[in-house]
Amino acid sequence: MRQIPLALLAPPAHSFDNFLPGANAEALAYLLGLMPADPPVLLWGPTGSGKTHLLQALAERWQAAGQRVAWYDADTALPWELPAHESLLLLDDCQRFDAGQQHAAFALFVASAGQGYTVVATADAPAVDLNVREDLRTRLGWGPSFQLTPLREAEMRAVLRREADRRGLLLGDEVLSYLLTRFERNLKGLMSLLERLDEFAMASKRSLTLPLLKAMLADETGEKKIDSDPIL
Missing domain, CATH: 1.10.8.60 (Helicase, Ruva Protein; domain 3)
Known part of the structure; x- marks a missing residue:
C-alpha cells in the first residue's frame, strides 16, 4: 500500500478540471458524485483511455476534502494493508496483478466490506473477461462498471x-x-x-x-x- 501525498496528485495532467471526457462523460459524472461506502466501481478500457488519470483526479478530489486515499498497483510491494480508517481504495491496472497481488486485492475487498471504505478499480477489460482469480473477478464486477474509450x-x-x-x-x-x-x-x-x-x-x-x-x-x-x- 502507498499513501499518496496530495502534492503528487495535483499536476494539471491528472485532475478533473482538465480531463476531457469525450465519450466518457457518464463515468466522469458518476465519479464526481461518488460517496464513501458506495459500491465498488470498475473503469475499463485500453491504454490511453484515461483510467489512471481519473483515479489520480479522484484521489486529489478526496484528499482535498480531507479524506484518506490508498493506492495499489502491480508495482506496490506486498503485503497490502487495509488503512486503519475509512478510505478511498484505488486498484490500478488489475490485469497486471500477479497471483499474490490478486489474493491481496481480494482480501482488501473482504476486509473493507461494510466498513465505510470505497473501492475504485481499473482494468483493460470488463470483469468477466479479466484473467484473474474468480473471487476477485466477482468483486470487481459487483458494482457499477464503465467502459472508457480513447478520445477522437x-x-x-x-x-x-x-x-x-x-x-x-x-x-x-x-x-x-x-x-x-x-x-x-x-x-x-x-x-x-x-x-x-x-x-x-x-x-x-x-x-x-x-x-x-x-x-x-x-x-x-x-x-x-x-x-x-x-x-x-
Whole structure:
C-alpha cells in the first residue's frame, strides 16, 4: 500500500478540471458524485483511455476534502494493508496483478466490506473477461462498471494543444498533424512524447518544429536520420 501525498496528485495532467471526457462523460459524472461506502466501481478500457488519470483526479478530489486515499498497483510491494480508517481504495491496472497481488486485492475487498471504505478499480477489460482469480473477478464486477474509450482526433488535438499551451510551447499544425498521423493515437504515449519534446527544445534552445521533432527522435534512437516513422 502507498499513501499518496496530495502534492503528487495535483499536476494539471491528472485532475478533473482538465480531463476531457469525450465519450466518457457518464463515468466522469458518476465519479464526481461518488460517496464513501458506495459500491465498488470498475473503469475499463485500453491504454490511453484515461483510467489512471481519473483515479489520480479522484484521489486529489478526496484528499482535498480531507479524506484518506490508498493506492495499489502491480508495482506496490506486498503485503497490502487495509488503512486503519475509512478510505478511498484505488486498484490500478488489475490485469497486471500477479497471483499474490490478486489474493491481496481480494482480501482488501473482504476486509473493507461494510466498513465505510470505497473501492475504485481499473482494468483493460470488463470483469468477466479479466484473467484473474474468480473471487476477485466477482468483486470487481459487483458494482457499477464503465467502459472508457480513447478520445477522437479532434478531442486529442485539443488536449495536446492545451498541454502545449500550459508548457509555453507553440504547437503548430504541422507538428500536431505529424504526431497524430505517424504515431499511435495513444494519449498517454503522445503526452510523454510532448514532454520529451519540450525538454529537447529547451536543451537545444530551438522552437518546436517538425525538424526539431525528427532530430529528437533520431537522437533517441542514436541515428543520424530517420528512415521511417516510428510507432509508439
